[in-house]
Amino acid sequence: MTTTASAPQPLRRNAEYRRWLLGDVCLELGTGIGTFAFPLVTYAVTGSLGATGLVGMIQGIGGLVGMVPGGLLADRFGRRRLRLLAGSTGTLLQAVLIVVLMAGWGSVLVLATIAILDRFRAGLLGAASDAMLKQLVPPAQLPRAVSVNQGRDAAVEMIAGPLGGVLFGLAVAFPPLAQLLGNLGSVLATWRMRGRYLPRAVEAASTRVRDDLREAVVWALSQRVRVQLLAVATLVNLGSNGLLLTVLLHLTASGVPAGRIGLLNTVLAGSILLGAVLAPRLVEKVPTGVLVTGPILIMAAAAAFLPFAPGMLAIAAAYAVMGIGIAPLNAGTQGFLLHITPVAMQGRIGALMGTIAMGFMPLAPAAAGWGLDLVGPLPTMLLFSGILVAGALVVLLGRDLRRVPAAARWESYARAEGLSSEG
Numbered sequence: 001m002t003t004t005a006s007a008p009q010p011l012r013r014n015a016e017y018r019r020w021l022l023g024d025v026c027l028e029l030g031t032g033i034g035t036f037a038f039p040l041v042t043y044a045v046t047g048s049l050g051a052t053g054l055v056g057m058i059q060g061i062g063g064l065v066g067m068v069p070g071g072l073l074a075d076r077f078g079r080r081r082l083r084l085l086a087g088s089t090g091t092l093l094q095a096v097l098i099v100v101l102m103a104g105w106g107s108v109l110v111l112a113t114i115a116i117l118d119r120f121r122a123g124l125l126g127a128a129s130d131a132m133l134k135q136l137v138p139p140a141q142l143p144r145a146v147s148v149n150q151g152r153d154a155a156v157e158m159i160a161g162p163l164g165g166v167l168f169g170l171a172v173a174f175p176p177l178a179q180l181l182g183n184l185g186s187v188l189a190t191w192r193m194r195g196r197y198l199p200r201a202v203e204a205a206s207t208r209v210r211d212d213l214r215e216a217v218v219w220a221l222s223q224r225v226r227v228q229l230l231a232v233a234t235l236v237n238l239g240s241n242g243l244l245l246t247v248l249l250h251l252t253a254s255g256v257p258a259g260r261i262g263l264l265n266t267v268l269a270g271s272i273l274l275g276a277v278l279a280p281r282l283v284e285k286v287p288t289g290v291l292v293t294g295p296i297l298i299m300a301a302a303a304a305f306l307p308f309a310p311g312m313l314a315i316a317a318a319y320a321v322m323g324i325g326i327a328p329l330n331a332g333t334q335g336f337l338l339h340i341t342p343v344a345m346q347g348r349i350g351a352l353m354g355t356i357a358m359g360f361m362p363l364a365p366a367a368a369g370w371g372l373d374l375v376g377p378l379p380t381m382l383l384f385s386g387i388l389v390a391g392a393l394v395v396l397l398g399r400d401l402r403r404v405p406a407a408a409r410w411e412s413y414a415r416a417e418g419l420s421s422e423g
Contacts, residue, residue: 011145016193017136023189024129025152027087030182031122032160034094036265037168037175038115039248039365040258044172045106049249053369055112056245060362062116064355066123071216071351072209075344079128079135079197083190086125090183093118097176127354131346132197134338143283143335143407150327151276154269161265165258200344216348223340223419226353228398229292229333232391233357236296239388240322242364243303243381244268247315249368250377260312267316271323279331288332288410289402293395295325300392307381332407339410340419 011017038059042052073082097114100106137145167174220226251261282291302321309315341349364384371380395401405413413419 011137011141011148014137016195017145019189019193020129020132020136021148021152023083023087023186023193024149025156026182026185026189027090027129028153028156028182029160030179030185032156033164033167033182034175034179036161036164036262037258039245040165040168040252041101041106041172041175042111043249043252044168045101045111046108049253049369050373051108051369052249053365053367055108055115056365056369057362058112059115059119060358060365062119063123064359064362066120066125067127067351067355067358068213068348070124070127071347071349072212073124074127074131074347074351075199075212076209077199079132079199079347080190080193080195082125082128083132084187086121086128087183087187087190089121089125090118091180091187093121094176094180094183098173098180101173101176127347127351128197130350131199134341134343134346135195135197139339139411142338143331144280146335146338147276147279147283147327147331150279150331151273154272154276154323154327156269158266158269158273161262161269162259163262165260165262168258199347212348216345216352219345220349220352225400225404225417225419226337228394228401229337230353230356232292232296232394232398232401233353234360235387235391235394236299237358238360238364239303239384239386239391240299241361242368243306243384243388245365246368246372246377246380246384247306249372253372256312264312264316264319268319268323271320272326275324276327276331279328282328283332283335283407285406286328286332287406288336288404291325291328291332292404293402295329296392296395298322298325300389303385303388307378307385332404335407336404336410340414 039052039056042055043049046052046055093114097118100110100114133145134142163178164175167178247264248261251264252258299322302318306315306318309318337349337353338346367383368380371383404410
């Protein structure tokens with residue numbers, strides 16, 4: 001008589017995963033509203049595009065500074081406890097921002113201080129949440145779980161842009177209030193989770209921080225596919241985010257209502273959501289290398305068109321084209337990287353890759369704001385479009401990245417290439 005292993009329960013019946021996802025939805029919705037509106041709030045308070053870009057750059061630096069220490073924390077302490085701390089401190093900082101705005105104490109210095117503290121907090125404590133995912137779902141469900149995350153992010157973005165614009169139009173303190181409530185919702189959902197989600201066994205020998213960091217760096221850089229993906233992600237993140245932020249600031253300075261600008265985010269998010277619906281099947285059937293190459297080439301083509309878009313409808317069309325492949329791209333690459341990364345190293349590897357991939361991101365708001373002030377919208381948009389096109393060229397040259405197969409063959413591919421999913 002033979003027995004077969006029972007199939008894992010569907011994600012929708014996994015109570016711990018549902019609580020984790022609910023907390024993330026609350027957090028992402030509040031953060032999405034706050035992130036969309038914060039440049040508008042800064043511009044309303046300071047009246048300067050250059051100051052708005054400077055505050056955005058300082059904010060981005062705060063997140064980067066916190067990422068590597070945050071990855072180390074996520075691999076040394078209980079991840080549920082860190083997520084609770086992240087939501088609690090986020091609630092407190094947004095409360096401070098609300099008081100500052102209502103009391104009329106806003107200035108470049110005050111807003112920059114709050115921004116860098118909040119983003120540093122998110123970078124320091126936020127790694128724990130994503131590091132929990134591999135402990136919440138079995139390996140076979142990682143592609144679907146990552147695809148769900150992409151759909152969640154797209155749905156949140158679809159709502160966050162217009163809602164952030166409407167809330168900002170009502171009062172400058174309303175977007176940070178929404179972000180406060182999102183952090184509070186994350187705390188309540190995480191509180192209901194049952195596991196501690198320790199990164200290593202209780203009886204495991206203690207290690208030194210520098211040894212943990214060295215181990216993660218050596219392990220990550222020994223894999224060419226990660227190195228190639230980092231190069232692509234760095235260029236694509238800087239190019240696409242800088243381009244979209246330039247469009248946002250240019251339209252704002254041109255007097256376009258915040259609600260209409262938010263609709264552009266809705267178009268982008270709707271396109272991403274459509275891709276997220278298709279992502280689970282695509283990740284299972286289509287080689288991951290194709291899911292990297294195709295979308296980035298499409299994004300590069302749309303980015304090259306965007307500086308010459310004649311109006312809002314054309315901009316919306318470019319946004320839709322740029323967004324369609326993002327969810328399959330992220331689901332494939334993130335699922336594969338989660339699959340081959342040991343549980344005990346999820347925090348460090350995620351933080352290292354995030355730090356490198358987003359290392360130049362703080363330059364985006366500064367270059368967008370100063371570029372608009374000094375040389376105008378067209379040269380600034382062309383700069384960021386060129387960076388994104390350079391990312392597409394790296395994809396075409398990255399042979400290891402383009403060879404990654406579909407999800408069903410990840411395990412055999414990892415063994416053949418010497419990529420370890422454990423240890």
